[in-house]
Amino acid sequence: MATHKLLLLPGDGIGPEVMAEVKRVIDWLDRRGLASFAIEEDLVGGAAYDSCGQPISEEAMAKAFAADAILLGAVGGTKWTHVPYEARPEAGLLRLRKDLQLFANLRPAMCYPALADASSLKRELVEGLxxxxxxxxxxxxxxxxxxxxxxxxxxxxxxxxxxxxxxxxxxxxxxxxxxxxxxxxxxxxxxxxxxxxxxxxxxxxxxxxxxxxxxxxxxxxxxxxxxxxxxxxxxxxxxxxxxxxxxxxxxxxxxxxxxTGSLGMLPSASLGGIEEVSGRRRALYEPVHGAAPDIAGKGVANPIAMIGSLAMALRYSFGELAAADRIEAAIAGVLAGGFRTADIYSEGKTRVGTSGMGDAILAELDKAA
Amino acid sequence: MATHKLLLLPGDGIGPEVMAEVKRVIDWLDRRGLASFAIEEDLVGGAAYDSCGQPISEEAMAKAFAADAILLGAVGGTKWTHVPYEARPEAGLLRLRKDLQLFANLRPAMCYPALADASSLKRELVEGLxxxxxxxxxxxxxxxxxxxxxxxxxxxxxxxxxxxxxxxxxxxxxxxxxxxxxxxxxxxxxxxxxxxxxxxxxxxxxxxxxxxxxxxxxxxxxxxxxxxxxxxxxxxxxxxxxxxxxxxxxxxxxxxxxxTGSLGMLPSASLGGIEEVSGRRRALYEPVHGAAPDIAGKGVANPIAMIGSLAMALRYSFGELAAADRIEAAIAGVLAGGFRTADIYSEGKTRVGTSGMGDAILAELDKAA
Ligand SMILES: [Mg+2]
Ligand SMILES: [Mg+2]
Missing domain, CATH: 3.40.718.10 (Isopropylmalate Dehydrogenase)
Known part of the structure; x- marks a missing residue:
């Protein structure tokens, strides 16, 4: 089985928390023999600036070039409002996009049936979108x-x-x-x-x-x-x-x-040129949501967009369609089962935190395995 | 009472039919003493090309400059596919926009309560929009x-x-x-x-x-x-x-x-510079819908966007807010009463043609007067 070189850049704010749940899913796939990963990890954004004075280090850029795909959490926060413009957290993400020539931004708009009522459109028009x-x-x-x-x-x-x-x-x-x-x-x-x-x-x-x-x-x-x-x-x-x-x-x-009515739940990808040796397209995957510094560290962030970003990487970078399908089905299953983080909570549902949502997704993966 | 100089340019396709219903409303306002008009009329688009070889004549342009406001029906149709590019029907409208310097396009998005279910959005989000x-x-x-x-x-x-x-x-x-x-x-x-x-x-x-x-x-x-x-x-x-x-x-x-779910029912305005002598802003009002040559001459076109364009002219060019309110209320009333042209027909409603819709709007105006 091919080993996928994956670079994790958790970044700032809720990035590290939601990335922690992705790691649990990666471990699960590894443990089950469904996909094999060689994981690297580094800093980006304000976290990198605090560590080395740059929003992404040369070492991290080298890892980015060596990776088959990159998963990024989020960058930014009020803590870095006053750092020099060229060193602001967003500049780390912009350098990745520029140096890796990520010219194709993939923005899926998916509507989970369990959340279709959150859309402003009539259910029948968006359910299963x-x-x-x-x-x-x-x-x-x-x-x-x-x-x-x-x-x-x-x-x-x-x-x-x-x-x-x-x-x-x-x-x-x-x-x-x-x-x-x-x-x-x-x-x-x-x-x-x-x-x-x-x-x-x-x-x-x-x-x-x-x-x-x-x-x-x-x-x-x-x-x-x-x-x-x-x-x-x-x-x-x-x-x-x-x-x-x-x-x-x-x-x-x-x-x-x-x-879709669930903007904060959507992943995205940015694809670049074909890397010559591997023949693989450079790629960075990240949630559409931001660093949300107001709720960072509280264990309440919704990890679904981040876990969905891993599913996109499996699908579009690694060709692991079955594993991607499993993850996406597990997310849909957990939502159908009524589990909700605070951002998507509605009356009568089961409120969970970040790791609670991770638990539920892993349990759903186990159930379907 | 001020007399408003209004130029009617019915144009092509369904333009003349829907403009005919506007004329009935203008007569009604005149007869009731609610507003006073001096009406001019001329050709534009393919109709003008057929008459003089140009999509708008110099005489019509002179009337446009002399008018306080212009009401335009629609231009275009397959009949004029092969006329020279600079004489195509749309060029008449473009010349009006350019020569009158109509730099501000007003596009209202209004949702009549009776038609809110035609929107793809949930009723409560668009009703009364x-x-x-x-x-x-x-x-x-x-x-x-x-x-x-x-x-x-x-x-x-x-x-x-x-x-x-x-x-x-x-x-x-x-x-x-x-x-x-x-x-x-x-x-x-x-x-x-x-x-x-x-x-x-x-x-x-x-x-x-x-x-x-x-x-x-x-x-x-x-x-x-x-x-x-x-x-x-x-x-x-x-x-x-x-x-x-x-x-x-x-x-x-x-x-x-x-x-709004009723795109074909919406009027629009294009406003220009202030005319020096009158102090009035140059203005052209027209439905958002096109000439619809496929249904032209059949008496089934919906005249509401055209009549709504008159209401916009009353409101924005003539300051006749009460008359504009009456017309818009009459349109809403007719829709609430169940009258529908073919384009907005739904089961259980009363199907009417172009002049039937005009009759219903006049009856509603009478009722409220
Ligand atoms: Mg945008
Ligand atoms: Mg447009």
């Missing part, structure tokens, strides 16, 4: 130059942002989307504004070319970004994979996540 | 230069769009938003991405300055565009007026409209 938004993460209007504010002569100012996409950036993310669709329900919706944007025109062309060259077995549909926003609200279950640029992905991934 | 999105319409990334696709040496292409905003563009739309808020629930949410965009940074600064200079009686909140998208889906009734740029407004206005 499973959409995956693939957002381009390293290009587009957030990075293009010129990016300036200029003083004009008359007291006026002019601000400029530039959206730039080159073919290769669109090609590589289109390939990621089509390959992911093949492991799911085999449908991709590509979203842009080709009617009013040149980048949208190129986006649509390149996605169509990539589709025609290698992926004609996958169903492809093009939607304008505003129509896609409407369709997400109207009938989200029509979607399997949505691929879109950095800016539209920023908005649509959050809208889709909010549809 | 009344959000007004004020979208900047003439600047931003859809118009900025450079806007190009370049062939690179290696078979790759580079596409560029440029988002540009100058202070004055943000100032004038901020003022529109604050002034509209004063006629409503006195709250503005300004939406941008100042964390990653220079235009967002300038947007936030200028909106804050305009607020501080003249509008401190209006509550102002800043939200990031992705958060605003989430909040629209989670709890849309928290919003009164949302002011945002062209691109974010494009998406958020459609998401908000879809929340």
């Amino acid at each position: 499973d959409v995956l938004i693939v957002r381009e993460l390293t290009g587009g209007v957030y990075f293009g130059e010129p990016k300036t504010i200029t003083d004009l002569s008359d007291g006026q100012k002019r601000a400029i942002d530039t959206q730039v996409y080159e073919s290769y950036e669109i090609e590589r993310i289109a390939r990621v989307a089509f390959e992911l669709a093949r492991t799911r329900r085999n449908k991709v919706v590509s979203t842009e504004k080709h009617n009013v944007m040149k980048t949208g025109l190129l986006w649509k062309q390149v996605v169509s070319e990539v589709h025609g060259s290698n992926y004609e077995d996958v169903e492809l549909e093009h939607q304008l970004a505003d129509s896609c926003g409407m369709q997400l609200v109207r009938a989200p279950k029509q979607f399997d994979v949505i691929v879109t640029d950095n800016l539209f992905g920023d908005i649509l991934s959050d809208v889709a996540a909010m549809l | 009344d959000v007004l999105i004020v979208r900047e319409l003439t600047g931003g990334v859809y118009f900025g230069e450079p806007k190009t696709i370049t062939d690179l040496s290696d078979g790759q292409k580079r596409a560029i769009d440029t988002q540009v905003y100058e202070s004055y563009e943000i100032e004038r739309i901020a003022r529109v938003a604050f002034e509209l808020a004063r006629t409503r629930r006195n709250k503005v949410v300004s939406t941008e991405k100042h964390n990653v965009m220079k235009t967002g940074l300038l947007w936030k600064q200028v909106v804050s300055e305009v607020h501080g200079s003249n509008y401190e009686d209006v509550e102002l909140e800043h939200q990031l565009a992705d958060s605003c998208g989430m909040q629209l889906v989670r709890a849309p009734k928290q919003f009164d007026v949302i002011v945002t740029d062209n691109l974010f407004g494009d998406i958020l206005s459609d998401v908000a409209a879809m929340l």
Whole structure:
């Protein structure tokens, strides 16, 4: 059995607590012989700054390059408000994204049946929802130059942002989307504004070319970004994979996540280029939620998004689909069984803390094993 | 009583049919002495092209400049697919927007209680919803230069769009938003991405300055565009007026409209600069729906969005708030009474055609008068 080199970066706030529950699940998989891991661990964010004056050390970066995948907890907190800008906790995560060239942000929007009533949408529209938004993460209007504010002569100012996409950036993310669709329900919706944007025109062309060259077995549909926003609200279950640029992905991934009613429960992944020796795609997995310093250390944080991030790593980095399925089924089972951390508690359910939720998930894994 | 100079441009497809119902409402208001109109009428879109070879004639443009407000039905249809690009039906609408400098697009998202079940959201979250999105319409990334696709040496292409905003563009739309808020629930949410965009940074600064200079009686909140998208889906009734740029407004206005479950029933307005002699703001009102050539001429089109556009003109151009309230109440009353055109028909309701819906609205106006 292949041994998966996994780097754990618990980070700040509730990161270490929720990562502790992931370790228990990793141990369980190891013990059962369902997957084999070589685990490294290091600091990131404020914790790294406190230790070495940098939000991520060179040693940790070396481990990141050596790993098959990275699991990150969360970074940030009021404790580090006054550290130099380039050493702020978020800079550790940004360096990982940049140096590992993590250009594809995967944002699943899944709705656990037991939590469907927490959605603002009608239950039948979201129950069992499973959409995956693939957002381009390293290009587009957030990075293009010129990016300036200029003083004009008359007291006026002019601000400029530039959206730039080159073919290769669109090609590589289109390939990621089509390959992911093949492991799911085999449908991709590509979203842009080709009617009013040149980048949208190129986006649509390149996605169509990539589709025609290698992926004609996958169903492809093009939607304008505003129509896609409407369709997400109207009938989200029509979607399997949505691929879109950095800016539209920023908005649509959050809208889709909010549809599930359990935003704090969602994992995410950021995938990068193919590592030459291993042939494996660089990857970092993390919960969508933040460090939540207000509840850190109290043992009440919900570890499900973090454990779900491990399931994503098993699925998308390690090809361990059976193990990923087991974990996701265990999470759904625990929720169906009424276990709730404080953030998702509702009357009549069983309130548990962080480790209590870990206990319940392990028990569910045992039960199904 | 002031006489309002109103130009009617019924346009193509179902435009003339739904405009005919507006004329009946105008006659009713005139007859009752509730408002006084001087009506002009002309062609736009394919109808104008068929008549004079242009999608809007110079005579019609002169009437548009002379009018206090314009009501437009809809433009376009397959009949004009092959006319020259610059003479296509949409070009008539674009010329009106450009020459009249209609920089502020008002997109109300209202949910009639009788239709709340058509929303994908739970009834309690949308019943009585009344959000007004004020979208900047003439600047931003859809118009900025450079806007190009370049062939690179290696078979790759580079596409560029440029988002540009100058202070004055943000100032004038901020003022529109604050002034509209004063006629409503006195709250503005300004939406941008100042964390990653220079235009967002300038947007936030200028909106804050305009607020501080003249509008401190209006509550102002800043939200990031992705958060605003989430909040629209989670709890849309928290919003009164949302002011945002062209691109974010494009998406958020459609998401908000879809929340109501009755997209085809919504009116819109596009406001421009202040006309010097009259001191009145140039304005064009039109339904969000299109020309629907497939049902044109059959007498089944829903005239509510068109009649709602008249109500918006009464409210925002003519200051005839009482008349606007009457019309909107009559629409709500007719829907509560069970009258439905085909597009919103559901079992057990009374199906009516275009003029039948007009009859019902006039009867409701009579009843309340
Ligand atoms: Mg976002
Ligand atoms: Mg739109």
